[in-house]
Amino acid sequence: MKPYLRLFDFKQKVDYKIExxxxxxxxxxxxxxxxxxxxxxxxxxxxxLYAAFVMGFVTSIFGGRPGMISGATGxxxxxxxxxxxxxGVEYVFATVVLAGIIQILAGVLKLGKLMRxxxxxxxxxxxxGLAIIIFMSQLNQFKDASGNWLTGNTLYIILGLVLLxxxxxxxxxxxxxxxxxxxxxxxxxxxxxxxxxxxxxxxxDMASIQxxxxxxxxxxxxxxxxxxxxxxxxxxxxxxxxxxxxxxTLELIDEITETRGRTNKEAAAxxxxxxxxxxxxxxxxxxxxxxxxxNISNGARARLSGVVASVALLLFxxxxxxxxxxxxxxxxxxxxIMVSIGxxxxxxxxxxxxxxxSDIIVMLLVMLVTVFLHNLALAVLIGVIVSALVFxxxxxxxxxxxxxxxxxxxKHYEIFGPLFFGSxxxxxxxxxxxxDPAEIMIDFKESRIADMSAIEALNKLTERYHKVGKxxxxxxxxxxxxxxxxxxxxxxxxxxxx
Numbered sequence: 001m002k003p004y005l006r007l008f009d010f011k012q013k014v015d016y017k018i019e020x021x022x023x024x025x026x027x028x029x030x031x032x033x034x035x036x037x038x039x040x041x042x043x044x045x046x047x048x049l050y051a052a053f054v055m056g057f058v059t060s061i062f063g064g065r066p067g068m069i070s071g072a073t074g075x076x077x078x079x080x081x082x083x084x085x086x087x088g089v090e091y092v093f094a095t096v097v098l099a100g101i102i103q104i105l106a107g108v109l110k111l112g113k114l115m116r117x118x119x120x121x122x123x124x125x126x127x128x129g130l131a132i133i134i135f136m137s138q139l140n141q142f143k144d145a146s147g148n149w150l151t152g153n154t155l156y157i158i159l160g161l162v163l164l165x166x167x168x169x170x171x172x173x174x175x176x177x178x179x180x181x182x183x184x185x186x187x188x189x190x191x192x193x194x195x196x197x198x199x200x201x202x203x204x205d206m207a208s209i210q211x212x213x214x215x216x217x218x219x220x221x222x223x224x225x226x227x228x229x230x231x232x233x234x235x236x237x238x239x240x241x242x243x244x245x246x247x248x249t250l251e252l253i254d255e256i257t258e259t260r261g262r263t264n265k266e267a268a269a270x271x272x273x274x275x276x277x278x279x280x281x282x283x284x285x286x287x288x289x290x291x292x293x294x295n296i297s298n299g300a301r302a303r304l305s306g307v308v309a310s311v312a313l314l315l316f317x318x319x320x321x322x323x324x325x326x327x328x329x330x331x332x333x334x335x336x337i338m339v340s341i342g343x344x345x346x347x348x349x350x351x352x353x354x355x356x357x358s359d360i361i362v363m364l365l366v367m368l369v370t371v372f373l374h375n376l377a378l379a380v381l382i383g384v385i386v387s388a389l390v391f392x393x394x395x396x397x398x399x400x401x402x403x404x405x406x407x408x409x410x411k412h413y414e415i416f417g418p419l420f421f422g423s424x425x426x427x428x429x430x431x432x433x434x435x436d437p438a439e440i441m442i443d444f445k446e447s448r449i450a451d452m453s454a455i456e457a458l459n460k461l462t463e464r465y466h467k468v469g470k471x472x473x474x475x476x477x478x479x480x481x482x483x484x485x486x487x488x489x490x491x492x493x494x495x496x497x498x
Contacts (some may be wrong), residue, residue, distance in 0.1 A: 014302045018180070022298035023308025024185040026069055026291050030056070031324060032332050033288070035074045035207050036137075041077040042084045043092070043283055045207040046317070048072040049281030050214040053314045058273035060306025061288070064112075064262030065250045067301050069291040069309060074133075075241045076285050083234050091231060093217035096274050096284030098228075103243060103271030112263025115247045121355070121363040124348040126248055127289075128363070129370025129379060135291050135340035136371075141201065141333045157200050158330045165189050165334025182335055189331035197423060203332070204325030211317045238274075240376040242286035246270050248380070249287040256296055285345035290339045297342060313485040346462035354491035358390040369391050396422030399447070401430035409483050411436050414443040421453035428457065433464045440465060445476035 030052045038048025052071035061072040080092050106112070140151050142158065150158065165321055168185035191201060203209070206388035221227055250261045266287075274284045295305050316324045352360060362383050401419035406412065431440075442458075449455060464470040 014304055018299045019302055019304040020308050021180045021183055022295050022300035023299060023305040024312055025180050026295050026309035027312035028186050029291050029294055029335060030071055031203055036078040037072045037074050038283060041081045041283055043089055046211045047283045049317055051277045051285050053310050054277040054280050054282050055273045055285040056306055058276055058312030059269045060303050061180055062272060064265030065253055066303045067296055068287055069295050069306055070089025070254055070281055070285060070287045072285040073288055075245055076238055077288045079237050079435035081235060091221045092283060093278045094221050095231040095234045097278035098231060100271040100274030102239035105270050106243060107264045107268030109265045112267045115201055115263055118384060119387045120478055121359040122366050122380055124345045125363040125383055126370060126380055127252060127343060127345050129367040131340045131344035132288050132371050138333045138336050141329050157198060160332040161189050161328060161330030165331050166338050182294055186331045190327055193328045201329045203327045209317055210321035216280055221355040242269055242270055244377050244380050246287035249289045250294055253292060253296055293339055293343055314368060324466055362386050394423040399423040399426050409437050410439045410441055412441045412443060415447040418450050419454040420450035424453055424457040438470050440472045442474050443476050448478045
């Protein structure tokens with residue numbers, strides 16, 4: 001098959017019924033979140049809805065993970081809110097375009113493989129933190145416009161509808177999987193509210209979603225160096241946050257479906273989608289873990305569900321706003337609470353006492369940063385750094401030396417474990433410079449020299465021996481260690497034995 005045909009996965013088996021119905025379910029779930037995130041960013045609701053349509057449509061076609069849903073997200077909203085307030089929406093559009101360019105470059109440079117550096121405890125912490133955020137964000141539906149908790153019949157009505165939604169989503173799959181439980185729950189609750197005339201909060205109470213096709217226009221900003229300097233930091237953060245959230249969501253779906261997505265292709269697709277979003281009056285975005293899990297839990301595995309979701313969302317905006325605005329928020333709240341329950345990695349709780357303490361600390365740290373700061377990129381970065389430091393500390397303690405003196409009077413030190421900046425002190429403690437014989441042989445057959453700090457440690461050690469008139473020889477270096485020493489030849493005085 002030609003490469004351009006392979007792009008659209010025409011060979012992939014598609015269950016059209018599941019894909020279409022799941023896409024419609026996701027479209028319902030996209031509406032309130034897109035509106036909410038736009039309002040958080042200080043933008044018009046349609047700016048969020050247009051972003052949800054464009055992001056979802058483009059990434060569904062070109063992305064590296066069929067079944068994953070992208071749209072306007074809170075992570076992006078938090079980044080752009082300051083820029084939107086200080087310079088206006090046109091600068092936001094330009095920033096989103098620039099972020100897209102950065103993401104495409106990340107895909108072209110194959111930086112998606114850096115996801116291998118994210119350890120499992122960080123992924124668990126990230127996912128659990130997101131689950132808690134999704135759940136806590138739904139609690140706003142139980143408050144009035146003043147932020148006070150609802151009471152009396154108003155509370156009982158919305159609570160009853162939420163519980164009914166959750167019960168249908170939980171129970172229907174036990175009876176039949178012929179129809180997506182999420183969509184069935186929304187339709188049942190919608191029908192009950194409409195038939196009985198129940199007075200409860202609806203999507204329309206948040207904001208109107210009436211609009212047309214996303215208008216194309218070039219951001220109206222001065223194309224100067226000063227503008228670039230202003231928007232570049234925002235664009236870089238959007239690109240980074242978007243890629244981290246998207247690629248971690250991809251990893252999660254890979255684990256659930258036991259298949260493998262393409263990280264670099266997804267990075268490029270996210271970039272294309274953000275560029276299109278910026279030129280089509282959208283606020284930009286990335287993968288949405290909640291909506292992606294709704295889609296996957298409904299059985300969708302192909303690109304069609306994402307296309308249906310985004311197109312259905314556009315149809316809602318253009319022609320169906322009057323109906324969609326009557327959907328009870330209780331139904332969508334119940335759906336998202338079930339998503340949060342399904343998102344949480346309960347296995348991470350069951351095996352707490354079986355994990356190393358360092359992994360538990362990393363997981364809890366990432367989860368807390370995600371929950372309290374809502375900064376996903378920072379949470380993952382902190383988790384990776386702490387994990388790297390723990391790994392370095394553990395490896396620093398593993399360096400050992402076996403010592404013996406041969407029949408010629410040469411003392412041998414056989415080194416085990418990597419020599420790097422963290423293990424230098426323990427390495428130096430292995431040697432007895434004053435009491436050793438005239439010739440020393442250091443054997444690196446079971447070790448390797450990892451960095452410049454290790455090279456300098458070897459250089460200082462040989463200098464200490466030279467000062468007391470003794471010779472040191474280095475032998476059995478690995479290929480990479482030998483190259484490091486050769487490159488540093490002018491800065492060091494080490495005797496290598498081939």
